[in-house]
Amino acid sequence: MVPEPTFESYYGRPILKEPTWKTPDVPIYLWIGGVAGGSALLAEGAALSGLPGLERVTRLTAAGGAVVGTVALVHDLGRPERFLNMLRVFKPTSPLSVGSYILAPFSSFAGAAAASHVTGVAPRLGRLAGLGAAVFGPPLATYTAALFANTAIPVWHEAHRELPFVFGGSAAAAAGGTAMLLAPVAETGPAVRMAAVGAVAELGVSHRMEQRLGMLAEPYGKGLAGRLMRLSRALTVAGLGLSAVSAGASGRGRPWARRLAGASYSAGSLALRFAVFEAGRESARDPKYVVVPQRERIRAREEAARSAASETGSGTLSG
Known part of the structure; x- marks a missing residue:
């Protein structure tokens, strides 16, 4: 009997090439894109609520986040013209191409909305620009997950449902x-609710993702x-706890708790993006994260084929 082969590669070298994206450029881009996209959506809610x-x-956070x-992104690409070249062709099957066509209009809309709000010039056009930024905000915050899942890196690709x-x-x-x-603390009620819902969703879905993987x-x-x-989970849970502490009187009685909760939420989100990035690099280094899932998929296909053949044979005999 031939022994079951191990999941080692030749000379112990990685099977996949480790991502060449720069650190901290890419993790910061992942985080700042989320901040900017969510802020554009929150800005429209604040405008409608009279805050x-x-x-x-x-508005300023969305515009500033788009610039940063x-x-x-341009620094990671190496040359500014590479970003401009990505806008020459729209390729729906490429998350990077789609992302370029999300980032470019979002930056324009967010910048115009912030400028109009600060200067008071063309307020109607500013509101329309803010609405445009709000439309592109959620895709900006999430397209990077599709970009990661579209690679061969195991922990990113297999997490395409939850990421x-x-x-x-x-x-x-x-x-x-x-x-x-x-x-202003008195106007942060919508922000508190948005952060709490996002934190609970992040904790719950990430736990479900790890269970499935x-x-x-x-x-x-x-x-x-x-x-x-x-660290990310500890900071996010701390943000939820501090938000509860500051809940009385819309946070006016404990402004320090609300400020600290906000810092915890933001820092926890930043740590998460770095964690996902580093986990992908680690899974590319170890051959077992490539080979073992492949074997499981092959085994599952073989079992399904045998089961289908068995059912076909039974149906022929009974016929």
Whole structure:
């Protein structure tokens, strides 16, 4: 009998090439895109609710996040013209191409809305621009999850069902937390609710994702990625607790708790993005995260084929 082969590769070398994206450029881009996208959505809610202080902060956060995110992306690409080249062709099957066509209009709309709000020039056009930014905000916050899942990196590719929801919840927590930190305390009610809903969604879906991934969830629990993931969850839970402490009198009695909760939410979201990025790098280094799932899929297909053949044979005999 031939022994069962192990999951080692030739000379112990990785089977997959480790992602060449730069650190911290890409994790920061993931986080700042979530903050900007969520802030644009929150800004429209503030405008409709008549909360000028919250609207001002979120408009500026969305515009500033778009600028910082674009700079981080261009720096990772190496040359500015590479980003412009991505806008020459729209390729629906490429998350990177789609993402370029999300980031470009979002940046324009968010910048125009913030400029109009600060200067008071063309307020109607500013509101229309803000609405456009709000439309592109959720896709901006989540398309990076599709970009990661479209790679061959095991813990990203196999998490394609949950990762967009994890990033979406994290973006809501980060945007709400940033507004809680910077906006007038009396106007932060919508931000508190947005951050809490996002935090609960992020914690719940990420837990479900790790349960479904099974062995592939190991990189999220060890090494640098594991430390970052535990830090992220601790900060997010702390944000929920501090939000509850500051709930009395709309946070007026305990403004420090609301500010600290906002900082915890935002920092937890940032740590999550770094954790996901580092877990992907770790899964690319170890051959077992590539080979073992492949064998399980092959075994499942073989069992399904044998089952189908058995059913076909039984049907022929009975006929």
